[in-house]
Amino acid sequence: MRKQGAMLSALVLLVAIPFFQQTKGLANQPAQQADQQAQEPAPPKPIVIPPEAAKKANPVKPTAKSIEAGKRIFDIDCAMCHGENGDGKTDLAKSLGVKLPDFRDPAALGSVTDGGLFYVISKGHSPMPNEDVRAKPEEIWDLVNYIRSLSEKKAPPKTK
Ligand code: HEC
Structure with a gap:
């Protein structure tokens, strides 16, 4: 025992x-x-955009009004990761261990269509949250127009 x-x-x-x-x-x-x-999975998952989504045409004209509306949302929902100027060099991106594209560089998103950007912003790409839960489709197109405006030669419109 x-x-x-x-x-x-x-x-x-x-x-x-x-x-x-x-x-x-x-x-x-x-x-x-x-x-x-x-x-942590070694390489980040590549962004996959379905061909139908890439073909979707942007129904919102990149007017100053749309670009300004996009900037307002971007500053609140996106700038913490992508940077207020869109260069992607933020402390949060660093601490998440992700390398973000510089939206000011025309080559960075040059091969992605507006429909493709709409898709990625809507659905997110971990750790990027999906924006479709808090923004209407039209607002997501405003974001697309704003991001496009960053890589154009002219400065983004002043909101003040
Ligand atoms: C938590 C951080 C975070 C936030 C917040 C965030 N993103 Fe991202 N974003 C990322 C990451 C990570 C990627 C993927 C980078 C990669 O793998 O190339 C990305 C990629 C992108 C891309 C590139 C898509 C492509 O095809 O290359 C766009 C455009 C984008 N984000 C827009 C936005 C917008 C607009 C918002 C706000 C509504 C936003 N992001 C909010 C982290 C974030």
């Missing part, structure tokens, strides 16, 4: 020790970082 009891506590210890090591590991920094690295 005694012997069995001792064996049982030995068994409990064997199970318990790795468990304790694990919980201890979670509390200290290097182990936590290693944990995060293990969870």
